[in-house]
Amino acid sequence: MSEDTSLKTTPLTGLWQSMGGRMVPFAGYLMPVQFPEGVMKEHVWTRESCGLFDVSHMGPAFLALKNTSLKGDAAHAAIAALVETILPCDVAGLAPGQLRYTTLPNASGGVLDDLFVGRPKADADQGTLYFVVNAGCKEQDFAIIAEACAGKATLTRADDRALIAVQGPKGVDAIGNVGDGPKRLGFMEFATVKGPYGEVVVSRSGYTGEDGFEVLIAADKAEAFVRTLLATAHVKAIGLGARDSLRLEAGLCLYGHDLDETTSPIEAGLAWTIQKVRRERGDFPGAARILKELSEKPSRKRVGLLPKDKAPAREGAEIRNLAGEKVGMVTSGGYGPSVGGPIAMGYVDAAFAAVGTELDLIVRDQPRRWVVAPLPFVPHNYHRKG
Numbered sequence: 001m002s003e004d005t006s007l008k009t010t011p012l013t014g015l016w017q018s019m020g021g022r023m024v025p026f027a028g029y030l031m032p033v034q035f036p037e038g039v040m041k042e043h044v045w046t047r048e049s050c051g052l053f054d055v056s057h058m059g060p061a062f063l064a065l066k067n068t069s070l071k072g073d074a075a076h077a078a079i080a081a082l083v084e085t086i087l088p089c090d091v092a093g094l095a096p097g098q099l100r101y102t103t104l105p106n107a108s109g110g111v112l113d114d115l116f117v118g119r120p121k122a123d124a125d126q127g128t129l130y131f132v133v134n135a136g137c138k139e140q141d142f143a144i145i146a147e148a149c150a151g152k153a154t155l156t157r158a159d160d161r162a163l164i165a166v167q168g169p170k171g172v173d174a175i176g177n178v179g180d181g182p183k184r185l186g187f188m189e190f191a192t193v194k195g196p197y198g199e200v201v202v203s204r205s206g207y208t209g210e211d212g213f214e215v216l217i218a219a220d221k222a223e224a225f226v227r228t229l230l231a232t233a234h235v236k237a238i239g240l241g242a243r244d245s246l247r248l249e250a251g252l253c254l255y256g257h258d259l260d261e262t263t264s265p266i267e268a269g270l271a272w273t274i275q276k277v278r279r280e281r282g283d284f285p286g287a288a289r290i291l292k293e294l295s296e297k298p299s300r301k302r303v304g305l306l307p308k309d310k311a312p313a314r315e316g317a318e319i320r321n322l323a324g325e326k327v328g329m330v331t332s333g334g335y336g337p338s339v340g341g342p343i344a345m346g347y348v349d350a351a352f353a354a355v356g357t358e359l360d361l362i363v364r365d366q367p368r369r370w371v372v373a374p375l376p377f378v379p380h381n382y383h384r385k386g
Contacts, residue, residue, distance in 0.1 A: 010056035011162045011219040026240060027135035029057040034239040042242035043337040046208060050168040051238035052229055059138030060158040060216050065127035075127030076119060082149045088284040090275035097121030099188045099203055102273050103265050104141060109289030110261040113137040118190050134255045162222035167212035170234040175213045177228050182213055186385035197221040209250025209376060211383045249336045251375030257315060258331045258345055266293035269302050301353040304373040305344040311368040312342035318362040319348055327352050338378050
């Protein structure tokens with residue numbers, strides 16, 4: 001492959017190349033799509049053991065109040081008030097150490113990006129928020145956040161560090177390499193941990209449907225950390241190909257495919273990301289459309305799809321009802337190794353969104369019978385306290 005010198009690299013690019021990773025352009029970065037064992041084996045390994053992913057192309061950042069006289073809950077309330085002008089989730093109600101998944105809506109109720117926002121646990125860090133946004137949207141997202149907080153808070157990007165995802169049922173054993181603290185985290189909690197690799201930010205989260213962690217670590221410590229994990233018998237490097245099949249089986253949206261500027265969070269099945277207090281206030285971008293769809297139901301919905309004859313379907317395939325009328329479009333499709341066959345997600349008119357509804361997907365100009373299926377395709381295995 002002739003590498004495009006305009007592509008950005010991560011602190012681990014050289015390691016992946018030395019390991020035989022097949023490198024491809026992705027969101028402006030040179031990233032490993034798979035390793036010599038291939039996507040299928042990488043997918044299954046992650047479900048059964050522990051996969052390690054380089055997600056350093058993502059956009060981590062910290063937002064901090066300029067007014068340092070505010071402390072504790074008052075500091076958090078002040079910074080939450082700033083970002084709640086652009087986010088529809090309850091940032092003010094975050095507990096110390098809690099992460100929330102949310103969307104960044106535009107004025108018409110479409111989704112500009114989906115992201116994580118978190119409140120640090122330590123008292124000394126109140127008045128700060130931790131963000132992780134999508135790679136292809138980070139320039140736009142950071143500009144929106146900075147504008148909303150202009151003069152009142154400072155955004156510090158951390159995408160010069162490495163972000164490592166450790167996913168799978170044995171990930172909790174692997175994460176002990178950064179200290180004991182991360183093992184005590186519940187799903188969607190995060191903490192700053194000091195250990196053998198310096199100060200790292202660890203969240204119990206991920207994009208596979210499995211229990212797992214994401215570790216934000218200094219660039220010069222990343223390779224040593226990764227090599228230590230890969231030296232254990234239950235951890236293997238996994239590429240973006242398996243990351244995509246894992247998230248599809250887990251029924252998770254991919255921005256630019258299952259979410260975009262025309263799609264609302266309600267159509268996408270993400271109403272749960274807008275907490276009651278924000279619905280009552282309705283003071284976020286796109287609230288008119290989003291609240292209307294909450295009360296009156298959206299005209300289309302994101303659904304899972306399974307074939308009746310094992311014929312695969314890809315993004316862009318037209319969805320028709322049994323009368324031959326177009327009622328939707330596939331937005332993600334592929335093979336689900338854990339399911340044992342093709343799977344897909346797409347948007348269909350609400351009248352055809354009920355589980356069990358039979359539809360035709362147009363594959364190579366031929367109608368193939370599929371059926372609306374519940375999401376996720378495989379159960380989530382997140383670690384919840386208690």
